[in-house]
Amino acid sequence: xxxxxGGDRVMAQVLAAVPxxxxxxxxxxxxxxLESGRPSGEHVLNLLARLHEGPPPDRVETALTVTTAPxxxxxxxxxxxxxxxxx
Numbered sequence: 066x067x068x069x070x071g072g073d074r075v076m077a078q079v080l081a082a083v084p085x086x087x088x089x090x091x092x093x094x095x096x097x098x099l100e101s102g103r104p105s106g107e108h109v110l111n112l113l114a115r116l117h118e119g120p121p122p123d124r125v126e127t128a129l130t131v132t133t134a135p136x137x138x139x140x141x142x143x144x145x146x147x148x149x150x151x152x
Contacts, residue, residue, distance in 0.1 A: 078106035086113050 083091050094112040098104035 075106040079109050082110060082113055086117060090116060 079091060079095060086094075090113060091109070094109045094116060095104070097112050098108045101108065
C-alpha cells in the first residue's frame with residue numbers, strides 16, 4: 066500500500082483501526098484486501114466492520130401480507146428531478 070500515491074495516508078488510516086478492532090483483525094482485513102487486488106483504506110475498514118458485525122436479527126413472524134406487489138416506476142423519480150430542476 067505504501068508504494069501507491071497517498072499510501073502513507075492509507076497506512077495511517079489502517080493503523081488507526083488497531084486500537085478499535087485489534088491487531089489480529091486488522092491483519093486479517095489487510096490480507097483480504099490485498100487478495101482482492103485493489104486494496105484501499107476504505108476497503109480495509111469496510112472489511113473490519115463486516116468481520117465485527119453481529120449475526121443478523123431473528124426473523125419476525127407476522128400475519129401481515131402484501132396484497133399489492135410494488136411496481137418499479139422510474140418515471141416517478143424523473144418527475145421529482147424535473148420539480149427540483151425548476152426550483
